[in-house]
Amino acid sequence: xxxxxxxxxxxxxxxxxxxxxxxxxxxxxxxxxxxxxxxxxxxxxxxxxxxxxxxxxxxxxxxxxxxxxxxxxxxxxxxxxxxxxxxxxxxxxxxxxxxxxxxxxxxxxxxxxxxxxxxxxxxxxxxxxxxxxxxxxxxxxxxxxxxxxxxxxxxxxxxxxxxxxxxxxxxxxxxxxxxxxxxxxxxxxxxxxxxxxxx
Numbered sequence: 001x002x003x004x005x006x007x008x009x010x011x012x013x014x015x016x017x018x019x020x021x022x023x024x025x026x027x028x029x030x031x032x033x034x035x036x037x038x039x040x041x042x043x044x045x046x047x048x049x050x051x052x053x054x055x056x057x058x059x060x061x062x063x064x065x066x067x068x069x070x071x072x073x074x075x076x077x078x079x080x081x082x083x084x085x086x087x088x089x090x091x092x093x094x095x096x097x098x099x100x101x102x103x104x105x106x107x108x109x110x111x112x113x114x115x116x117x118x119x120x121x122x123x124x125x126x127x128x129x130x131x132x133x134x135x136x137x138x139x140x141x142x143x144x145x146x147x148x149x150x151x152x153x154x155x156x157x158x159x160x161x162x163x164x165x166x167x168x169x170x171x172x173x174x175x176x177x178x179x180x181x182x183x184x185x186x187x188x189x190x191x192x193x194x195x196x197x198x199x
Contacts, residue, residue: 006115006154008070019111019155020049024056026181027141027192028108032060036139036194041105044131046093047112051077051086057108058086065100067091093127094120103133109140114155121166129170129197138171138195141179145189160191171195 011017037043041062045054048066050073057064066088068074074090091098093112107128116124128138142163146155164173175194182190 008068009072012070012072012076017049021183022052024052025110025141026183027110027179027190028053028056030180031139032057036137037062037108038105038137041137043106043108044100044104045108045110046128047109047115048077048088049073049111051081051088053108053110054086054088055081055083058083061085065089065104067093067098067100069093094123100131104131104136105133106137106139107132109138109142111143111155113140114143114146114153114158116156117153118151118156118158125166125170132197134197134199136197138167138197140193140195142191142193143189144191147189160193163191163193167193167195171197 031037037057043057043062043064045057045064045066048054048068051066054064054066054077063085066077066086068090069092071090074088077088089100091100113121113124132138140163142158143155144159146153146157148155148157150157167173172195173193174196177192179190179192
């Protein structure tokens with residue numbers, strides 16, 4: 001399985017952004033209503049893109065930080081989704097010198113994990129573990145049926161079993177289910193999991 005180096009800025013410039021739906025993930029409404037995220041908690045959204053999920057969480061009352069490797073995505077987020085309690089940072093999630101708060105109460109994952117080549121998924125686990133406080137909550141909406149050939153992407157295919165294998169050493173699974181809501185065309189293609197970082 002070979003890794004293709006992705007130029008995310010170029011994709012935003014050309015409009016090759018099928019993940020860009022113009023609105024926050026429908027599952028977020030249900031999750032916020034159910035009180036999944038810690039009250040008064042600080043949330044990190046890795047791979048935030050143009051910031052729709054960040055803005056939704058911030059408008060729900062959470063201090064929310066969006067992170068993306070694409071400067072163009074961050075510029076657009078700061079322009080179109082600049083709301084109170086939302087902030088955006090251009091940077092690489094894997095950068096150990098990344099100048100962001102390292103004790104988040106929660107992380108919201110949606111479309112970042114699937115964009116990472118499988119050979120780097122352990123690096124993703126290390127990074128989110130480092131940025132999340134002990135016993136913090138990781139809420140992930142995983143793209144388990146990308147309709148892409150195995151090994152090709154992004155988005156790269158994963159499965160419930162793969163996610164459990166990757167996360168279990170550092171996290172405890174506290175809930176999993178089909179998402180209560182989804183973008184049109186995503187029916188049966190995503191799996192929601194909530195994990196607690198081990199102390």
